[in-house]
Amino acid sequence: MASGMRGHRVGISSRARSMITLAMIFAVLLLVLLILVIVGAPSALNSAAGHGSGATIALKIPQVIRGQKREKEDPAAVLVPYVEPLSWKPRIFLYHNMLTDEECEHLIKLARPNMQKSTVVDSATGRSKDSRVRTSSGTFLNRGQDPIIAGIEKKIADFTFVPVEHGEGLQVLHYEVGQKYEAHYDYFHDSFNTKNGGQRIATVLMYLSDVEAGGETVFPAVQVNSSQVPHWDTLSECAKGGLSVRPKKGMALLFWSMAPDVTLDSRTLHGGCPVIAGNKWSATKWLHVNTYSVPS
Numbered sequence: 001m002a003s004g005m006r007g008h009r010v011g012i013s014s015r016a017r018s019m020i021t022l023a024m025i026f027a028v029l030l031l032v033l034l035i036l037v038i039v040g041a042p043s044a045l046n047s048a049a050g051h052g053s054g055a056t057i058a059l060k061i062p063q064v065i066r067g068q069k070r071e072k073e074d075p076a077a078v079l080v081p082y083v084e085p086l087s088w089k090p091r092i093f094l095y096h097n098m099l100t101d102e103e104c105e106h107l108i109k110l111a112r113p114n115m116q117k118s119t120v121v122d123s124a125t126g127r128s129k130d131s132r133v134r135t136s137s138g139t140f141l142n143r144g145q146d147p148i149i150a151g152i153e154k155k156i157a158d159f160t161f162v163p164v165e166h167g168e169g170l171q172v173l174h175y176e177v178g179q180k181y182e183a184h185y186d187y188f189h190d191s192f193n194t195k196n197g198g199q200r201i202a203t204v205l206m207y208l209s210d211v212e213a214g215g216e217t218v219f220p221a222v223q224v225n226s227s228q229v230p231h232w233d234t235l236s237e238c239a240k241g242g243l244s245v246r247p248k249k250g251m252a253l254l255f256w257s258m259a260p261d262v263t264l265d266s267r268t269l270h271g272g273c274p275v276i277a278g279n280k281w282s283a284t285k286w287l288h289v290n291t292y293s294v295p296s
């Protein structure tokens, strides 16, 4: 009886052993399959990216960050936009490759015949006045004036999450050698200018040209450690006065004049340094808290 029982137990354990062996073979097969999927996935995605799938941006961004132009691979390809946070207090972000050469040139071509001496806002009256603080020339383009402008405004709305209707018309600016815009705030100190759309919440500054020397946008209230700033020696003295951005055609700078607690952020004090060599063309989009009415 006892021996019969023992024999029965031996029968069960040999079945169990074959079950365990089968399970192990299955697990090994599963593991091999998993490794094949992991190793094979990137090349599958890469070939999909090469055919214009949605994976292109995610996979190509690191190459652009390293400064390798995609035109080398494909002359018809456009540079991929990516964002570089510059500061969180205040919030300042740099959007690389935001505008195409065609968009930059289109804005300059439209603006060039109508350029006038730039003005500043008189905080006592809220009206525009001539000033030595701002020596550039400029002109406004209507919101949605043509499909290219509408496309640029849509891009701005997409990356700021502020609706197109909250924006003023684009202001195109031109600085020649020696011209500048001294440090100022973009938010208003008067109640006249906040009637339409409320306070200015953010600014997007787009560079439409490279500048040979000078012309940087500088934030004097944001201090930087010079040893951590690449190309420090190539900056103008004015630009060394704070966090600064060297103009590059197609690049856009976004800063928030209002902090997340909806107070005015005085750390956004900023200016355009004097151009030392070459010309600077830029376009400014001011965004308001509420819908900003424009003439229809």
Ligand SMILES: O=C(O)CCC(=O)C(=O)O
Residues within 6 Å of the ligand: 173, 181, 186, 205, 215, 216, 217, 218, 270, 271, 272, 273, 282, 284
């Ligand atoms: O041109 C610049 O770099 C600064 C322009 C600016 O401050 C502005 O348009 O409010």
